[in-house]
Amino acid sequence: MRSQLQEAAATFADGPDALEGILLGIVDDVDRAVREPLEIFPVCHHSPASALAMARRLREKQPKVVYLELCEDMAPLLSELRNCRLPVAVQAFATEVDGFPAEWAPLSVVAPITEASAEYQAIAYALDTPGVELVLVDRSSDHVFQWQPREAAPADPADPDAPPAEEEAALHGDAVGVEIGDLRPRFAELEEHLLRHGKVRHWSEWWHQYVELPLGDSDHDTYRQVMLLIGSLFRRLAPGDPQRVTVDEDRERYMWTRMREHLAATGTDPADCLYVCGAFHAASRVEEFGVHGADGFAISPRSATTWQHGLIPSSHAAIEAQFGLASGSVSIAATVWAKNLKRTGVKPFRLEGQAGARKSTAKKTAAAAPVAAAEAVEAVEAVEASDRLSGFLQRPPVIDRLDEEELLGWSVEIVRAARRNGYLASTADAIAVFETSILLAGMRDRAKPTPYDFQDAAVTCIEKDAVPGRRDVRRLVESMLGGDRIGQVGYDALPPLARDVHDRLAPLGLRLDQRGVKRALLDINARPELARCSDVLWMLRHLLPQGAARPIMGQRSLGEQPIQESWDLALGTHQRALIELGYEGVSIEQVLEQRLRRAAYGPQATAAVVLEAVEDATRLLRSRRLADELGLRALEVLAAERTVDGAPEVLRRVRRLLAYYRTSEPVLPAWIESFVKAGYAHYCTLLPTAFTDEDATVRQVAAMLGFLFSMEGLALSLGCDRTQLELAVAQSHPEEPSRVALLWAAQVQLGRLTRAQLRERCDELLANPLVLPAYPRYLSGFVHALEPVPGLTDFVVEAVSTAFGRLPDRVLLPWLPTLISTLRGGGAGGGGAELAPLLIREAGRIFPGRLAALDAWIPPWRAAADGGLPAVRRGGGLPGGALPGGVALLREHPGACDALGALLGCEGGWEAAGSGAGGAVLVGRFPGTAVAMEALLAGG
Incomplete structure (x- = not known):
C-alpha cells in the first residue's frame, strides 16, 4: 500500500512533494494505530x-x-x-x-x-x-x-428568518x-x-x-x-x-x-x-x-x-x-x-429487557x-x-440480485402511499419509478440504485405541480424507508419529579406517556379528588411549553373554585421538557416557586413582573407566605423605577389583587397597603414629567392617573395627602393634543374644571379650522381618559356626536379614517380597543333604538342646554322643559328625600309651600341629589 501511494504521488505531482508527504503520512497513521x-x-x-x-x-x-x-x-x-x-x-x-x-x-x-x-x-x-x-x-x-x-x-443562535x-x-x-x-x-x-x-x-x-x-x-x-x-x-x-x-x-x-x-x-x-x-x-x-x-x-x-x-x-x-x-x-x-x-x-447486542x-x-x-x-x-x-x-x-462493486426485488417492492409501495395522500398515481408510475431509479444509478456510475436514487426517481415520476396532501413525495419516501423513529424514556428512567407528575395524574385514567394529544374531562363537582389533578395541570401549563397542557374549558382565577374543566394533554410529546423540570427540583411546586423567585429577583424584574409572580403564587400555589415575600419585593422594585413603562400592567394587577384580598381576607395584607401608599406618592412624583416625556405613551400616563384616582380612597386612609396629587396635576403642562385632553379629564375629576367648561373648550376646537386636523388626537386622549375617569363616557360620546353633527362633509371625510383608527386602536400606545366597549354601550343607551325615531330625537346634552337643567343620564330629552321624573317624585313623596338626607348626614327641613320653597328649591340647590335619587328609584 505504501509503495502504491508513493508511485501515485510521484505520478500526479510529477515528483515527490507535499502530496507524497500527506499520502505516506496517512499510511504511517494507519500503521501506528494498528500496532x-x-x-x-x-x-x-x-x-x-x-x-x-x-x-x-x-x-x-x-x-x-x-x-x-x-x-x-x-x-x-x-x-x-x-x-x-x-x-x-x-x-x-x-x-x-x-x-x-x-x-x-x-x-x-x-x-x-x-x-x-x-x-x-x-x-x-x-x-x-x-x-x-x-x-x-x-x-x-x-x-x-x-x-x-x-x-x-456554546450554541449558534437560530436564524430569526428561518422557518420554524x-x-x-x-x-x-x-x-x-x-x-x-x-x-x-x-x-x-x-x-x-x-x-x-x-x-x-x-x-x-x-x-x-x-x-x-x-x-x-x-x-x-x-x-x-x-x-x-x-x-x-x-x-x-x-x-x-x-x-x-x-x-x-x-x-x-x-x-x-x-x-x-x-x-x-x-x-x-x-x-x-x-x-x-x-x-x-x-x-x-x-x-x-x-x-x-x-x-x-x-x-x-x-x-x-x-x-x-x-x-x-x-x-x-x-x-x-x-x-x-x-x-x-x-x-x-x-x-x-x-x-x-x-x-x-x-446477532446484535441488546440490553436485556x-x-x-x-x-x-x-x-x-x-x-x-x-x-x-x-x-x-x-x-x-x-x-x-x-x-x-x-x-x-481495488475490488469492483458486486451487483446483488436481491436488490431488484427490493427496488420493485419500493416502487409499488411508494405508489400505494402516494394514492393514500391524494396523488393520482398508477401502476405506470410504479414502472416509471423502477426504471428511472436504474437510469439515475447508471448516470451516476453506480452498480445498483441506492435509496437516494429511488427518492429522486419517485419525486420525478409522481410529484406534479402541487402537493395535494400534507406530505410531499420526498417525505413519503422517508416514511416508507423507516420513517422518523421517535424514542421514549420509560417510567423507571424518569426523574422523581416526572414520576410524581404521572402518579398524581393517574386518577385521570389516561396513557400520558404516549405521544399525541389526550383529552381529559374533569368533573370536580362530582369527583372532588380531581381537584388535585387540576392543580397539577395548571402548574404544568405554567411550566411546560405551549401545547403540553392546554385548557379547553375552565380557568384558574383569583378566588375562584373550579367546577368542571377540560384539557388537551400532550405530556408524551413534550417528555423532554418534563424531564428537564426534574433537573430543577423534586416537585413541581418547588420548581414553580424557584422560577417565581428567579423572575422576581432577576436583574430585569419590574414592578409589573413581580406583581405577576405574586398573582401566580396566590393563584397556582395558594401560598400566602410566598405572596407576602414577593409583594415586599414588588414594593422595592417600584420605588427604584424611574419610568412609567409598566404602569398599565401594574394598575391591572393591583386592582385584581385588591379585589381578591377584599373578598377573601378579613384585612388587607400589609405589603399591599404599603404598595398602594408608595405607589400613590411614586406616581404623583412622576406625573408632571410623564405628561411631557416623549418616550411615555398616552396609555401609560392614563394608567398612572388610573392608579392615582382608583386607589385614592385607600391611599388617603393610609395617610397620603391629596394635595400632592393636586400639585402634580397643576404642574403638568403637556402640548401634545391627546395628553392635553387627558389633563383636562384629570382636572374634571379633581373638580378644577367643570363639564360645561370642558364642553366649551371642545366647541372652540371644532370652531377653529387650524385645529380641526388634530381633533382626532384630542378624542384619543378622551378615550384613554376613560381609564382614570370612567364617568366621562357620556361626554366622549357627546364629543364624537357633536363633531359628526357640526362639521361639514368636506371637513369630516378627510379625517374620518384617522378618527376611526384612533377609536379602534387608541392611537399611539394602544388601549383604545379595550375602552371602546364602554363607548359602544353608552352610545347604545343614549341613542334611540329605531331609525324612525332618530329624526325626532333630541340629544340629552342639547336638551339640558335648552332647558337650563342638568342632563339626566338615564333619560332622553325633556319636552317642554318639564321637570325630570325624579323631581316630580320628590314633590309627591318628600319622605324619600328626608331618608336620603339623613343617610347622607344633611340637616334642615322642608320650607313652607306658600313661600315657594319646596322640593323644587332643594332640587335647584342640590341637582346632583335629584339625579342620584332618580337613578336610585329607577333601579329599584
Whole structure:
C-alpha cells in the first residue's frame, strides 16, 4: 500500500512533494494505530457498518474492558437505557452556572444513541456480560463548556428568518451535541470535490454509497484499516483552525490519560481491552497516544457548576438536525442496519429487557449466526492479511440480485402511499419509478440504485405541480424507508419529579406517556379528588411549553373554585421538557416557586413582573407566605423605577389583587397597603414629567392617573395627602393634543374644571379650522381618559356626536379614517380597543333604538342646554322643559328625600309651600341629589 501511494504521488505531482508527504503520512497513521497494544476500534456515528463490525468483533474478542468515547460523567445513566425505547439521548443539564458566562445558562449536553450505532452495541455488551467493565474516557460535560471560546455562546443562535423547526427536529433544543466518530471533511474544497465526482448531492449520500455499503461485507482488519485511512485523510486535510485543533488534540490527550490511569489502577492487560472512538481521533498524532505515550497532560478541575443527568427522548430528525446530516439519512441507516442483520445473520447486542426490542428477529439471527461466522472465516482466509486494504480498494462493486426485488417492492409501495395522500398515481408510475431509479444509478456510475436514487426517481415520476396532501413525495419516501423513529424514556428512567407528575395524574385514567394529544374531562363537582389533578395541570401549563397542557374549558382565577374543566394533554410529546423540570427540583411546586423567585429577583424584574409572580403564587400555589415575600419585593422594585413603562400592567394587577384580598381576607395584607401608599406618592412624583416625556405613551400616563384616582380612597386612609396629587396635576403642562385632553379629564375629576367648561373648550376646537386636523388626537386622549375617569363616557360620546353633527362633509371625510383608527386602536400606545366597549354601550343607551325615531330625537346634552337643567343620564330629552321624573317624585313623596338626607348626614327641613320653597328649591340647590335619587328609584 505504501509503495502504491508513493508511485501515485510521484505520478500526479510529477515528483515527490507535499502530496507524497500527506499520502505516506496517512499510511504511517494507519500503521501506528494498528500496532497499538490496546486495540483501537474506529467508528462513525450512527453507521450500520460500524455497528455490524462492532457486534462481530465483540463476539470474537470478548474484551474485559471497553473504553468508550463518551462524557465520563454520563456513565451512571447508561444502565437506564434498558427502560427506554430508542432512540434516546443521554443529557447533562445545568440551570445555574458557576464559572461560565451567565448568558450561557442553561447549559445542556446531549449524546444521542440509536440501535444502529456502534456505541450502543458496546454499551449493551458491557452491561449484560458478567465481568466486563465499561469505562467512559471522554472529557466531562463541564470540560465541554470549559473548552468553549468565551467570546461566543456554546450554541449558534437560530436564524430569526428561518422557518420554524418541526417538533421532532427540536427534541434536543439548543443543546451541545456529543457524538462518536464525526467523519465529515473539514476542508470545504475536499467535500465539494468528493460530492461532485461522486455525483451525489450531500455528504450523507456520498458516505452511504462509497463507504457504508462496501464496508458492510468487509472483514474486521479491512474495516479497521479503511476507517483509519479515512480518519487520517480528513485529519491531515483539515484547515488549520487553532481553536478546533487544540480542542481535538486535548480530547485525545484526555482520553489516553484516563485509559492509562485505569490500566495502572486495575492492572488490566491492554490485550483484553477495546478502545471505541471516532476514526478521526483514532488516527491521532499527539505524544500521549498509546499505552506507552507521554504523561504530561494535566486535566483541569471541574467548575463549581452543579450538573444534573438524565435521559431525554430523541428522534432520527433531531439527530439529523443537530449534526448537520441530510434529511432521512438516519432512517435510511436504520433500514440498512436491519437489512445487514438479515443478510449476514449477525446477532446484535441488546440490553436485556430493552423496550421496543424485536424478539423474533433475535431468534432468527441467533440461528443464522454460525453460518454467517463460517462464511466470514472463509472470506478472511481467502485474502492475505497484508494485502486486505489494497484488495478492498481495488475490488469492483458486486451487483446483488436481491436488490431488484427490493427496488420493485419500493416502487409499488411508494405508489400505494402516494394514492393514500391524494396523488393520482398508477401502476405506470410504479414502472416509471423502477426504471428511472436504474437510469439515475447508471448516470451516476453506480452498480445498483441506492435509496437516494429511488427518492429522486419517485419525486420525478409522481410529484406534479402541487402537493395535494400534507406530505410531499420526498417525505413519503422517508416514511416508507423507516420513517422518523421517535424514542421514549420509560417510567423507571424518569426523574422523581416526572414520576410524581404521572402518579398524581393517574386518577385521570389516561396513557400520558404516549405521544399525541389526550383529552381529559374533569368533573370536580362530582369527583372532588380531581381537584388535585387540576392543580397539577395548571402548574404544568405554567411550566411546560405551549401545547403540553392546554385548557379547553375552565380557568384558574383569583378566588375562584373550579367546577368542571377540560384539557388537551400532550405530556408524551413534550417528555423532554418534563424531564428537564426534574433537573430543577423534586416537585413541581418547588420548581414553580424557584422560577417565581428567579423572575422576581432577576436583574430585569419590574414592578409589573413581580406583581405577576405574586398573582401566580396566590393563584397556582395558594401560598400566602410566598405572596407576602414577593409583594415586599414588588414594593422595592417600584420605588427604584424611574419610568412609567409598566404602569398599565401594574394598575391591572393591583386592582385584581385588591379585589381578591377584599373578598377573601378579613384585612388587607400589609405589603399591599404599603404598595398602594408608595405607589400613590411614586406616581404623583412622576406625573408632571410623564405628561411631557416623549418616550411615555398616552396609555401609560392614563394608567398612572388610573392608579392615582382608583386607589385614592385607600391611599388617603393610609395617610397620603391629596394635595400632592393636586400639585402634580397643576404642574403638568403637556402640548401634545391627546395628553392635553387627558389633563383636562384629570382636572374634571379633581373638580378644577367643570363639564360645561370642558364642553366649551371642545366647541372652540371644532370652531377653529387650524385645529380641526388634530381633533382626532384630542378624542384619543378622551378615550384613554376613560381609564382614570370612567364617568366621562357620556361626554366622549357627546364629543364624537357633536363633531359628526357640526362639521361639514368636506371637513369630516378627510379625517374620518384617522378618527376611526384612533377609536379602534387608541392611537399611539394602544388601549383604545379595550375602552371602546364602554363607548359602544353608552352610545347604545343614549341613542334611540329605531331609525324612525332618530329624526325626532333630541340629544340629552342639547336638551339640558335648552332647558337650563342638568342632563339626566338615564333619560332622553325633556319636552317642554318639564321637570325630570325624579323631581316630580320628590314633590309627591318628600319622605324619600328626608331618608336620603339623613343617610347622607344633611340637616334642615322642608320650607313652607306658600313661600315657594319646596322640593323644587332643594332640587335647584342640590341637582346632583335629584339625579342620584332618580337613578336610585329607577333601579329599584
